[in-house]
Structures are given as structure tokens and as C-alpha cells.
Amino acid sequence: MPETDQGAQAAPMHKPLRWLWLAVAWIILDLGTKALASGMLDYARPLEVLPFFNLTLLHNTGAAFSFLAEHPGWQRWLFAAIAVAASIGLTLWMKRLRVGETLLAASLALIIGGALGNLYDRLVHGYVVDFLSFHAAGWYYPAFNVADIGITLGAIGLIWESTIGERRLTRRA
Numbered sequence: 001m002p003e004t005d006q007g008a009q010a011a012p013m014h015k016p017l018r019w020l021w022l023a024v025a026w027i028i029l030d031l032g033t034k035a036l037a038s039g040m041l042d043y044a045r046p047l048e049v050l051p052f053f054n055l056t057l058l059h060n061t062g063a064a065f066s067f068l069a070e071h072p073g074w075q076r077w078l079f080a081a082i083a084v085a086a087s088i089g090l091t092l093w094m095k096r097l098r099v100g101e102t103l104l105a106a107s108l109a110l111i112i113g114g115a116l117g118n119l120y121d122r123l124v125h126g127y128v129v130d131f132l133s134f135h136a137a138g139w140y141y142p143a144f145n146v147a148d149i150g151i152t153l154g155a156i157g158l159i160w161e162s163t164i165g166e167r168r169l170t171r172r173a
Contacts, residue, residue: 010098026113037131058129085120107157114150
């Protein structure tokens, strides 16, 4: 195999799509917690857990931070299409991973799991169920859910790999 500016190419990861088990587990965790929240909480009535954290059932028809939530419904299909396209693209990326790209594999799986968990809500309910609400001194962070945590952790992993992972590859060369 030819040399590159980053040294010899690593071998392909053995069965990289096995990481999709993490996406499936994240979807199950997400949908389970949303079902519990929907069944046990009254809509928009905060249940204080800690002085800075409430469980508050909310329905988000928009995207992150309720972006486009005030529109009449077309955004549901736009965000659904984005989730499907992103999940397909990330799965294809996962399929091409190399040996040693474990954090990248886990990050992609978490993003896929989060995207598909929220996609389920959009398609079945027409909104995403949010219920985790942090606040301090009268300021409230927008409510979110376990799918959003997966997407965020996955994005952090991608950023980490794109910075620290590149340095690691440069040192090996």
C-alpha cells in the first residue's frame, strides 16, 4: 500500500458495522426514557429533581432549541429527511473505518442512534419528546432528551478525533 503524508494506511476495521449495536441500544434507551417521561409527567409541569434540574415533559416540533417550531408542519418532513440522509451517510462512513478508529466508530453510532430516536418521534408523534431541563438563576437551557445526548456526545467524539486523532497520526508517521 502506498505511503501518504500520514504514514502507511491502517487496515480496514474488521466488521465496522458491528458498532451499529450501540446505535440500537441508544435508540432503545432514548425511546424507553421518552415513554417513561410521557407516561409519568404532566405536560409542561416541572418536577424538581435537583435545585438546577427538572424533569419537564415538552413536545418540540422544531429542531434544536425549537428552531422552526412555530411553522405549520413542513419542518417535520425536512428534519425527518435530514435524519435519514445523515444516518445513511454516517453508516457509509462507518463502513469505511480503519483499525484503531474505535472512538470514531462509537461517535458515529451515537449520532445515528440519536438521529433515529428523534426521527421515530417525528414520524409517529409529529414532535420530539423532550424532558430533561437544566436551569440556574432564572435561566433555562432548552429541554432535551437522551437522543440529543447521543448526538452531542457523538459530535464531541468527532471533534476530538479530528483534532487529537490527527496529532496521533502525525506522531506515528
